[in-house]
Amino acid sequence: MTRVLVVEDEPQIVRALVINLKARKYEVDAAPDGATALQLAAARHPDVVLLDLGLPDMDGVEVIRGLRGWTRVPILVLSARHTSDEKVEALDAGADDYVTKPFGMDELLARLRAAVRRAEPVGGGEGADDLVTVETEGFTVDLAAKKVNRDGRDVRLTPTEWHLLEVLVRNTGRLVSQKQLLQEVWGPSYGTETNYLRVYMAQLRRKLEGDPSHPRHFITEPGMGYRFER
Numbered sequence: 001m002t003r004v005l006v007v008e009d010e011p012q013i014v015r016a017l018v019i020n021l022k023a024r025k026y027e028v029d030a031a032p033d034g035a036t037a038l039q040l041a042a043a044r045h046p047d048v049v050l051l052d053l054g055l056p057d058m059d060g061v062e063v064i065r066g067l068r069g070w071t072r073v074p075i076l077v078l079s080a081r082h083t084s085d086e087k088v089e090a091l092d093a094g095a096d097d098y099v100t101k102p103f104g105m106d107e108l109l110a111r112l113r114a115a116v117r118r119a120e121p122v123g124g125g126e127g128a129d130d131l132v133t134v135e136t137e138g139f140t141v142d143l144a145a146k147k148v149n150r151d152g153r154d155v156r157l158t159p160t161e162w163h164l165l166e167v168l169v170r171n172t173g174r175l176v177s178q179k180q181l182l183q184e185v186w187g188p189s190y191g192t193e194t195n196y197l198r199v200y201m202a203q204l205r206r207k208l209e210g211d212p213s214h215p216r217h218f219i220t221e222p223g224m225g226y227r228f229e230r
């Protein structure tokens, strides 16, 4: 199933998009504003984003920049604007394509399929699921043996630190939301205890980062979550 995030504040357009997308077996999440869009993207990892540029709380271009901080998900812009400057700005910010409103549903769906197709990994996927060891220049994580090696020595991690590290490493390069991390590591009744994450991320950085105050591997996405980069 291809998951689409529709970011649009006009209910009639949302309704038309949701009906047409669901009829073609897409899974659809809808966000009426930019803040919801960024949260839903982090929580749901859509395969493609349909983004209206004129949103009530922020410019759609800001949403593009927010997404591009951590994801390469294809972004198809819906623009009612006719000046090419704004379309260029959206593309510069990282949008993949745009459709001008009012749009024909067939054209939109064709562009959506093309955007998803372009984003498909070449040569059989990212391999994140069958990853066993992850190497950075500073340390190596062995997911099968549940060990971390730094400079030839095993790093002692508590079970909670290990669990947090494991969730992040299995999502290498992807934003993991605060809520997802809390629920996976601490349990389903957690979700708002973001201070736990701050404390444990600081511990992981102290043990594994070359310069814990300028992390290269354990990246904070303020207000949203964390991301591991090799």
Ligand code: CA
Pocket (backbone or CB within 6 Å): 008, 009, 010, 052, 053, 054, 055
């Ligand atoms: Ca709008």
